[in-house]
Amino acid sequence: MAEVLGLGVTHFPPLSGTDESMGRILQRVLDDPALPEQYRSPDGWPAAMREEYGSDRGRSAARRHREALISGFHNARRVLDEFKPDLVVIWGDDQYENFREDVIPPFCLLAYERLTAKPWQYHRAPNAWNEPHDKVFEYKGHREAGKYLATKMIESGFDVSYAYEPLHHQLGHAFLNTLLFMDYDRKGFPYPVLPFQVNCYGRRVIAQEAGVRSLSELPAEGDLDPPSPMPWRCFDLGAACARIAAESPYRVALIASSSWSHAFLTRKNWLLYPDVEADRALYDALQKSDYKTWRERPLSAIEDSGQQECLNWVCLMGAMDALGRRPTETAFVETWIFNSSKCFAVYEP
Numbered sequence: 355m356a357e358v359l360g361l362g363v364t365h366f367p368p369l370s371g372t373d374e375s376m377g378r379i380l381q382r383v384l385d386d387p388a389l390p391e392q393y394r395s396p397d398g399w400p401a402a403m404r405e406e407y408g409s410d411r412g413r414s415a416a417r418r419h420r421e422a423l424i425s426g427f428h429n430a431r432r433v434l435d436e437f438k439p440d441l442v443v444i445w446g447d448d449q450y451e452n453f454r455e456d457v458i459p460p461f462c463l464l465a466y467e468r469l470t471a472k473p474w475q476y477h478r479a480p481n482a483w484n485e486p487h488d489k490v491f492e493y494k495g496h497r498e499a500g501k502y503l504a505t506k507m508i509e510s511g512f513d514v515s516y517a518y519e520p521l522h523h524q525l526g527h528a529f530l531n532t533l534l535f536m537d538y539d540r541k542g543f544p545y546p547v548l549p550f551q552v553n554c555y556g557r558r559v560i561a562q563e564a565g566v567r568s569l570s571e572l573p574a575e576g577d578l579d580p581p582s583p584m585p586w587r588c589f590d591l592g593a594a595c596a597r598i599a600a601e602s603p604y605r606v607a608l609i610a611s612s613s614w615s616h617a618f619l620t621r622k623n624w625l626l627y628p629d630v631e632a633d634r635a636l637y638d639a640l641q642k643s644d645y646k647t648w649r650e651r652p653l654s655a656i657e658d659s660g661q662q663e664c665l666n667w668v669c670l671m672g673a674m675d676a677l678g679r680r681p682t683e684t685a686f687v688e689t690w691i692f693n694s695s696k697c698f699a700v701y702e703p
């Protein structure tokens with residue numbers, strides 16, 4: 355039996371930018387002509403949101419948000435280093451990056467030999483590290499472990515896809531940002547990585563290109579795609595993955611990477627702020643190891659709350675349930691103005 359570490363983190367893209375641009379998703383909504391006038395100024399917002407925005411248009415909140423996220427990543431990295439994994443499996447979404455019209459796999463193991471990316475190639479805005487536009491990041495993959503895991507998953511009845519090479523994109527931001535943030539201090543990331551893609555965006559993966567849209571550009575119901583995998587299926591897949599990891603020759607770190615409810619997916623809040631209440635309920639269930647709540651949350655509720663990316667965390671919840679784990683550390687970084695609240699969780703062996 356090998357030991358398994360569980361971690362939950364985020365891959366929030368604006369963390370790789372500057373504090374000044376952290377609120378860009380909210381600003382886009384405020385500039386949207388389709389936003390009803392009463393929501394365009396803080397007077398029309400929930401009190402907690404107004405307070406966070408403050409008198410400096412969220413500048414000091416951005417600094418605090420970054421500090422909380424960096425602290426979460428420092429802690430996750432410390433735990434990961436102490437664990438010394440042979441393999442890091444990351445559950446993450448693909449936002450119309452590697453998978454497009456030609457194929458959308460529900461789940462896909464990216465069993466690459468190596469993972470290469472130039473994160474700043476097409477970015478005109480400065481990045482948080484002041485790194486040059488042509489900076490290349492290279493991480494070790496693990497084709498053998500990918501084949502091992504895909505084989506065992508398929509033998510267990512989970513017909514996962516796998517790939518040995520990228521299709522349209524070197525490395526989707528869910529995986530790349532996780533690695534960039536897990537190495538926020540740029541000391542290097544020496545562990546082999548096995549990205550495990552989950553089609554979190556489902557009905558909006560092609561119709562909305564799994565991205566930010568203004569209110570008037572949201573696809574009509576009839577234009578949506580087939581759904582993501584069901585939450586219970588993600589949960590059971592995570593459970594199977596954990597059992598396989600525990601019986602494997604590898605010391606495996608299982609990481610779920612995503613922010614929770616996204617403002618830009620929460621239509622009922624005019625895309626202005628996320629469903630904080632729904633996130634708090636999930637966080638409460640996480641803290642209590644109430645795995646049933648996670649497994650049984652209907653996809654319709656997840657979509658209504660803009661929690662599509664939480665499906666990555668549902669995989670982790672299934673994994674930790676299968677191993678009989680309770681979280682050893684948790685943190686909830688709540689925000690109303692920076693698109694999504696973030697959660698950090700540690701499940702030490």
Ligand SMILES: [Fe+2]
Pocket residue numbers: 365447449528612663
């Ligand atoms: Fe994402």
